[in-house]
Amino acid sequence: MEQTLILNIAQLLTFPGLDAPRRGRDLSSVGLIRDAAVLIEEGLIVSAGPRDVILKRTSPEKCRIVDAQGRVVLPGFVDAHTHPVFAAPRLFDFEQRAQGKTYAEIATGGGGILSTVDLVRKSSAESLMAAFKFWTQKFLESGTTTLEAKSGYGLDWENERKILRVLTQVGKEGPLEIVPTFLGAHAVPPELRERREVYLRRVIEEMIPQVAGENLARFVDVFCEGGYFSKEESRQILEASKKAGLGLKIHAEQLSRNGGAALAADIEAASADHLDFADDSDIRALARTNVVACLVPGSNYFLSKPYPSARKLIDAGAAVALATDFNPGTCPCWDMRMILSIACTQMKMKIEEALSASIVNGAWAASLGKTHGTLQAGKVADLVCHEAQDYRELPYYFAQSPVLWTMKKGEIVFRRSG
Ligand code: NIG
Ligand code: FE
16 A cells, blocks of 8 residues: 655644543644654554654655645644535625624524525525535635534425435545534424424434434534523433434523533533533533533624633633534634634634644544544544644634645645646
């Protein structure tokens, strides 16, 4: 089997450490190696380290050489929270918000999640697939190699399944790796507005068993929020999901405080996401567990809302991850480098913390921490060469596009032209 050798790396970030979500001081340990090389075989890391050390383990003439051109190389971003299957942008919502309306007001006025649901229901699987494939290319171009991706714009079995099948199919085709999540409990569908109990029972008794039976998702997520699903309803949904063998996620304390964070800690969810209104007791509860606190500050930026307390979470010892939340309503941004910038400038995360949160803890939030997110031997060779000489440039030159190439499982899947 031919080996691949990446040479000419000015700075390599390896993220050494224990096989566990990173917290506290460990979140800052990026494992910087200057003048580095990476050896890859069968899509996996053989070793990553100083060039001299790596060159003793192989002979370059037998390897396929990939040139990093004196730039920075790090593992691909694991974007652990997205809603990427939708039919159209929500420009009307955006216009309204620019004129001062809130997310809640726009949702009640005919915009919001349900307006996307309406369009997704009217769209064929083929057109949703084409739209989603377009976005997968954008993720790869921005250095994201793995994506957690939610359904939630169907809200009946036919349409939720349509979305989950699109996610599964696109993931199978690659090269972007997709971790599908069933978010049937994203909102109560309009036809059952007066009979929400019926929808809840359908999600629990029909949809979740079918999702598990057809192997359509790895996780179940719930929007635990006033006007959407209460803490008690969320608990019922997630307990049924656990029984069905699915992993658990919660949209917790996003627009107000509803108990999602405490619930996540209690039922040992893989992640509790958003956490904008988490209080000190929520933060302490999360810090005591392995639940990843997955922050999505692109949505705070876009809705112009206060940012979640990243500093408090990190200082309390919680395992913090960062993700985009890419979706048409609250974060039409697929680029993790913008999220890094927001984390460092607005939330006072250290650059190293933000990078670990976007990569290693992103992997743990998607329950992929044992195989993804670091350059330790045996892990998946998902690597990105950024057009930077210093890794601190990533959040510094915000909203730029400096990826030279993206590698998934040892193969170059995107190369910047010119
Ligand atoms: O994470 N909060 C729920 N879901 C999305 C928004 C979805 C939408 O507005 O379409 C979020 O922000
Ligand atoms: Fe979300």
